[in-house]
Every structure is written in structure tokens, then in C-alpha cells.
Amino acid sequence: xxxxxxxxxxxxxxxxxxxxxxxxxxxxxxxxxxxxxxxxxxxxxxxxxxxxxxxxxxxxxxxxxxxxxxxxxxxxxxxxxxxxxxxxxxxxxxxxxxxxxxxxxxxxxxxxxxxxxxxxxxxxxxxxxxxxxxxxxxxxxxxxxxxxxxxxxxxxxxxxxxx
Amino acid sequence: xxxxxxxxxxxxxxxxxxxxxxxxxxxxxxxxxxxxxxxxxxxxxxxxxxxxxxxxxxxxxxxxxxxxxxxxxxxxxxxxxxxxxxxxxxxxxxxxxxxxxxxxxxxxxxxxxxxxxxxxxxxxxxxxxxxxxxxxxxxxxxxxxxxxxxxxxxxxxxxxxxxxxxxxxxxxxxxxxxxxxxxxxxxxx
Numbered sequence: 001x002x003x004x005x006x007x008x009x010x011x012x013x014x015x016x017x018x019x020x021x022x023x024x025x026x027x028x029x030x031x032x033x034x035x036x037x038x039x040x041x042x043x044x045x046x047x048x049x050x051x052x053x054x055x056x057x058x059x060x061x062x063x064x065x066x067x068x069x070x071x072x073x074x075x076x077x078x079x080x081x082x083x084x085x086x087x088x089x090x091x092x093x094x095x096x097x098x099x100x101x102x103x104x105x106x107x108x109x110x111x112x113x114x115x116x117x118x119x120x121x122x123x124x125x126x127x128x129x130x131x132x133x134x135x136x137x138x139x140x141x142x143x144x145x146x147x148x149x150x151x152x153x154x155x156x157x158x159x160x161x162x163x
Numbered sequence: 164x165x166x167x168x169x170x171x172x173x174x175x176x177x178x179x180x181x182x183x184x185x186x187x188x189x190x191x192x193x194x195x196x197x198x199x200x201x202x203x204x205x206x207x208x209x210x211x212x213x214x215x216x217x218x219x220x221x222x223x224x225x226x227x228x229x230x231x232x233x234x235x236x237x238x239x240x241x242x243x244x245x246x247x248x249x250x251x252x253x254x255x256x257x258x259x260x261x262x263x264x265x266x267x268x269x270x271x272x273x274x275x276x277x278x279x280x281x282x283x284x285x286x287x288x289x290x291x292x293x294x295x296x297x298x299x300x301x302x303x304x305x306x307x308x309x310x311x312x313x314x315x316x317x318x319x320x321x322x323x324x325x326x327x328x329x330x331x332x333x334x335x336x337x338x339x340x341x342x343x344x345x346x347x348x349x350x351x352x
Contacts, residue, residue, distance in 0.1 A: 009187060016183035024181070025173060040181075041189060045197075048190035050262040063262055070261040070268040073348070101164055101172045115351050118265060124173035137266025138352055151166045159165070 008051045015047065015064055022125055023068050029109040029121040030072040039075050043068045058134060065122065065135045073114045108154060119146050205250065212246040219301075226305055234300025241293040248289055252282050266352050273345040280338040283330045295323040 023043050024036070031039040046067045054063060105124075109117050115136070122132045129143040136143065164172065216239055223235035255278055261268060299319050303312035 012187055012190070013183045016181060016186045020181040020183070020186070021179075024179075041186075041193070044186050044190050045193045046261045048187070049194055049197075050260060053260070053262065066264060066268075067261045069265055070263075073265065073269075074261075074272075102175075104164075105169060105172055113348075113351065115265070115348055124170050126170050126174065135265065136352065137264030142352075154166050154169075 008048075011054075011060070012048055012051055015060065016044070019061070019064055019068075023064075025125070026065075026068055026072060026121050028106065029117055029124075030076055030114075035075075039072065042075065043071045046071050062131060062134050065127070069118045069122070069135055073118065076114045076117075104158060108157065112150065116146065116150055119143060120150050123147055123150075205253075208246050208249065212242045215242045219297075222301060228304035230300050231302075231304025234297045234302075234304055237293055238297035238301060241297055245290055245293075252278065266349070269345055269349050269352070273342065273349065276338055276341050276345065280334050280342065283334045283338070286330045287327055291323045291327055295319050 023040055027036045027039040027043065047064055050067055054060070058066075109120060112120060118136060119132055122135060127135070129147065130140045132138075132147075133140050133143045138146075219235045219239040219242060223232050223239060226232050226235065255275065260271075263271070299312075299316045302315050306312045306315070
């Protein structure tokens with residue numbers, strides 16, 4: 001993205017087209033349905049306000065993910081009580097059979113801490129470990145270790161230890 | 164379902180794509196509203212302080228009491244310095260951009276919260292004491308009766324002690340837990 005930068009409005013519209021559904025999914029990992037719209041709007045507002053300062057040091061996509069994740073993590077911190085309640089009601093290990101896979105995934109995300117949740121959400125969006133590292137400020141190796149730990153946790157909780 | 168299946172499960176959830184024009188319009192409107200609020204807040208603070216400066220300066224010039232004059236001078240200086248201090252702090256508080264890596268963002272957020280906590284911890288020295296001492300001296304120096312001055316000083320002391328307590332409670336109940344949480348997030352990265 002170095003070089004010619006389109007006018008902020010054009011770049012913003014392009015980002016909404018390419019990342020709109022992604023940010024909505026990302027927000028679903030950090031906010032309940034009733035707050036999701038608000039969180040997504042906060043993400044877009046932060047992106048719009050930061051856009052004039054975009055220097056092209058990272059890909060526009062990585063840059064947008066950074067803002068979205070930072071906004072999402074801030075959103076989580078504003079609502080400590082809700083997270084504590086969510087943690088207190090962390091689900092018992094269950095088998096996935098008969099349950100909506102998407103619901104299981106959302107439940108699993110909610111039980112993770114904000115940083116693990118960010119890494120997992122970006123993994124779910126299909127980002128490579130190096131790209132996740134560029135968003136979080138971690139090395140590729142550190143991201144791989146984190147994802148491996150999250151994977152073990154998921155298996156233990158939902159798939160049973162044999163898999 | 165395996166762990167490797169999860170990205171396809173996640174991405175198969177086809178959230179309705181937002182209307183780009185509507186998202187842009189909302190962002191522009193919210194951004195303008197935010198800037199208007201910030202400008203209004205700064206203007207109000209500056210006007211309120213500057214409006215008090217001539218009053219206290221005039222009191223300092225007109226009073227015959229040395230104690231009252233000293234109080235008026237303290238208040239005049241405080242009305243000039245306190246808004247500057249608040250504004251400098253707010254510039255730091257508002258400056259935390261969100262476009263950096265999560266680690267850099269959390270570090271900068273921690274700095275911001277720590278600065279806010281320092282500001283409130285030291286509120287006695289840069290805010291409460293100058294204003295409290297100033298008003299007590301101005302009122303006490305000009306008052307005809309010392310019991311009245313004493314009563315006023317007691318009232319101001321109790322009121323400012325309450326303000327001090329509120330500030331320290333804000334540090335303990337809101338800022339300290341946020342610092343602990345940010346430290347925990349940073350150490351986990």
C-alpha cells in the first residue's frame with residue numbers, strides 16, 4: 001500500500017466493502033448481540049479518524065485489523081463485570097454433537113482472555129501466524145505457541161482428550 | 164468438527180455486509196460530534212478560568228488586607244495554571260492512537276492510565292491546596308469576624324477533603340484495577 005494513497009473517503013469505502021463482514025464477525029467475538037452494532041461502529045469510527053495518519057508501513061488490512069482489535073480489547077475492558085460473570089458461568093466440557101457449531105465457537109471465544117480471543121478471532125478469519133503477529137505485536141513463533149495452547153484447550157473442552 | 168474446521172465454520176456465518184455509504188456517513192457524523200464535544204469542553208474550561216482571573220486580580224488590587232490580597236493572587240495564578248495543567252494532561256490522554264500493534268497500544272494505554280492516576284494522586288498539590296488556601300485567605304482576610312472566617316475555613320476544609328477523597332477513590336476503584344488488568348494483558352502477550 002506504499003505510494004499513492006486514495007482519498008480517505010475512497011479508501012474507507014473500499015475497507016468497508018472488503019472488511020465489513022469480517023469486522024462484524026470480529027465484533028461477535030467481543031460483544032453480545034445487543035452491543036455488537038455499537039462496537040462495530042466504534043471500530044469504523046476509529047478507522048475513519050486514524051485514516052489520514054495511515055502511512056502505509058503495514059498493509060491496509062493489517063492496519064484495519066489492528067484498530068479493530070485494539071477497539072475490541074478496550075471495549076472488553078470497559079465491561080469487566082460482564083466478563084467476570086461470563087467467566088463465572090464458563091461452560092462445562094460438552095460434546096459438540098447436537099449443538100450449533102457457531103454457538104459452540106462463540107461460547108469458546110467468550111471464555112478466552114482478550115489477547116487469546118484476538119489471536120483466535122484472527123486465526124478464524126484465516127490470517128497466517130505472521131499476520132496475526134503483526135496485529136498483536138508478537139513474533140510468529142509466539143503466535144504459533146498461543147494458537148497451539150488454544151487448540152489444546154478447545155480439544156479438551158469440546159472434542160475430548162483422545163483427539 | 165475439528166479445530167482446523169473452525170475457520171470455515173466461522174466464515175460461513177454470512178453476516179449481512181454493511182452499506183459502505185451508510186457506514187461512512189455515520190463515521191463522519193460521529194467524528195464531527197466528537198470533535199465538537201472536545202472543542203466545547205476545552206472552550207468552556209478556558210472561558211470559565213479566564214473569566215475568574217479579572218475578578219481575583221481586581222480583588223487583589225482593591226483589598227486593603229495583605230492576607231486577602233495574597234489569597235487573591237494565589238487564586239489568580241491558580242486560575243491561569245490549572246487549566247493549562249488539565250489541558251496538557253488531556254492532550255496526553257487523548258493522544259492514544261489505536262492503529263499500532265496491540266502490544267504498543269496496551270503499553271501506551273498503560274502510560275495514559277498511569278498518568279491519569281498520578282494526576283489524581285497529586286490533586287491536593289496542584290488543584291485543591293491552591294484553590295482552598297486561596298479562597299480561605301481571600302474570604303478570611305476580608306471578613307470582619309474571625310468566628311465567621313474560622314467557620315468558612317472549616318467548611319472549605321471539609322469540602323476539599325471530600326473532593327480529595329473522591330479523587331483517591333477514583334484511583335483505587337477504577338484506575339488501579341485497570342493498571343493491573345493492562346499489566347496482566349501485557350505480560351500475557
